Amino acid sequence: xxxxxxxxxxxxxxxxxxxxxxxxxxxxxxxxxxxxxxxxxxxxxxxxxxxxxxxxxxxxxxxxxxxxxxxxxxxxxxxxxxxxxxxxxxxxxxxxxxxxxxxxxxxxxxxxxxxxxxxxxxxxxxxxxxxxxxxxxxxxxxxxxxxxxxxxxxxxxxxxxxxxxxxxxxxxxxxxxxxxxxxxxxxxxxxxxxxxxxxxxxxxxxxxxxxxxxxxxxxxxxxxxxxxxxxxxxxxxxxxxxxxxxxxx
Amino acid sequence: xxxxxxxxxxxxxxxxxxxxxxxxxxxxxxxxxxxxxxxxxxxxxxxxxxxxxxxxxxxxxxxxxxxxxxxxxxxxxxxxxxxxxxxxxxxxxxxxxxxxxxxxxxxxxx
Numbered sequence: 001x002x003x004x005x006x007x008x009x010x011x012x013x014x015x016x017x018x019x020x021x022x023x024x025x026x027x028x029x030x031x032x033x034x035x036x037x038x039x040x041x042x043x044x045x046x047x048x049x050x051x052x053x054x055x056x057x058x059x060x061x062x063x064x065x066x067x068x069x070x071x072x073x074x075x076x077x078x079x080x081x082x083x084x085x086x087x088x089x090x091x092x093x094x095x096x097x098x099x100x101x102x103x104x105x106x107x108x109x110x111x112x113x114x115x116x117x118x119x120x121x122x123x124x125x126x127x128x129x130x131x132x133x134x135x136x137x138x139x140x141x142x143x144x145x146x147x148x149x150x151x152x153x154x155x156x157x158x159x160x161x162x163x164x165x166x167x168x169x170x171x172x173x174x175x176x177x178x179x180x181x182x183x184x185x186x187x188x189x190x191x192x193x194x195x196x197x198x199x200x201x202x203x204x205x206x207x208x209x210x211x212x213x214x215x216x217x218x219x220x221x222x223x224x225x226x227x228x229x230x231x232x233x234x235x236x237x238x239x240x241x242x243x244x245x246x247x248x249x
Numbered sequence: 250x251x252x253x254x255x256x257x258x259x260x261x262x263x264x265x266x267x268x269x270x271x272x273x274x275x276x277x278x279x280x281x282x283x284x285x286x287x288x289x290x291x292x293x294x295x296x297x298x299x300x301x302x303x304x305x306x307x308x309x310x311x312x313x314x315x316x317x318x319x320x321x322x323x324x325x326x327x328x329x330x331x332x333x334x335x336x337x338x339x340x341x342x343x344x345x346x347x348x349x350x351x352x353x354x355x356x357x358x359x
Contacts, residue, residue: 166283167283
């Protein structure tokens with residue numbers, strides 16, 4: 001067993017609200033500098049830059065999971081994490097058919113840049129990611145899990161976008177999730193005190209970084225076997241199987 | 250004011266609780282974030298919302314509001330309607346946006 005320092009919630013320059021410095025080589029450098037072993041790329045409603053970050057990390061000790069922070073129709077946000085880029089892109093093409101038929105207003109929301117592994121400009125994405133997609137939470141959870149992905153409700157304590165802020169109490173469609181993320185503003189133990197009705201699932205945290213300096217400000221430690229981490233290992237760590245576990249330092 | 254009278258005058262649709270409309274409602278609360286409703290709504294009020302997730306029924310029971318009024322004819326899933334019937338929650342629908350709904354409500358003396 002060994003410890004993996006993980007930050008499973010961060011944005012690239014493809015999220016309109018993120019800084020333009022969030023490009024693959026700088027994200028990888030920052031993660032390594034902060035001693036992270038595992039990160040996930042979770043832009044709003046798209047996985048368009050996930051492959052570029054994975055490529056930028058190739059040959060380093062950093063493992064990058066492709067993912068997405070989806071805002072469902074109810075305006076609840078969930079992290080969707082995948083093992084392979086193919087799974088993430090399959091999910092992205094499903095989500096694309098449910099996007100609101102609006103364009104991103106780069107002047108007001110900020111630009112959305114698709115970049116390559118070197119951080120070079122590829123395209124400006126004008127689709128609307130800064131709001132909910134027309135897919136229910138129930139459908140999203142079911143579809144991500146069917147594709148083999150992990151669903152982790154994001155910053156559950158946050159008034160906007162967090163499941164407890166939006167839906168008040170734990171909804172039935174989240175009974176199948178393996179873990180939930182609390183925001184950097186609260187410790188998991190405080191969350192359990194504040195929300196005694198929370199299910200007995202693992203509580204993790206992540207930085208939700210929108211600029212480099214924020215990366216690693218909140219991390220989760222996975223205690224897992226000495227092998228390249230997989231979603232299956234992470235699931236076992238969430239459930240405390242064997243000597244595996246997760247904790248927030 | 251009796252919910253029945255409001256429903257008739259403003260032509261709201263009754264999605265659940267048709268047999269219990271002789272109940273009284275007084276005052277109201279407007280929010281789509283259920284955490285706010287849990288903290289702020291008072292028993293006997295009408296709650297106006299665009300949120301149609303299943304949890305609205307649990308939150309209505311919890312707070313003891315007189316009924317939920319979904320505005321702008323926001324689509325309500327059959328599960329939510331069935332849960333409202335099962336829990337004895339009055340679930341209504343107004344075709345107009347929340348602001349116009351409330352203006353009309355005050356015009357009939359609510």
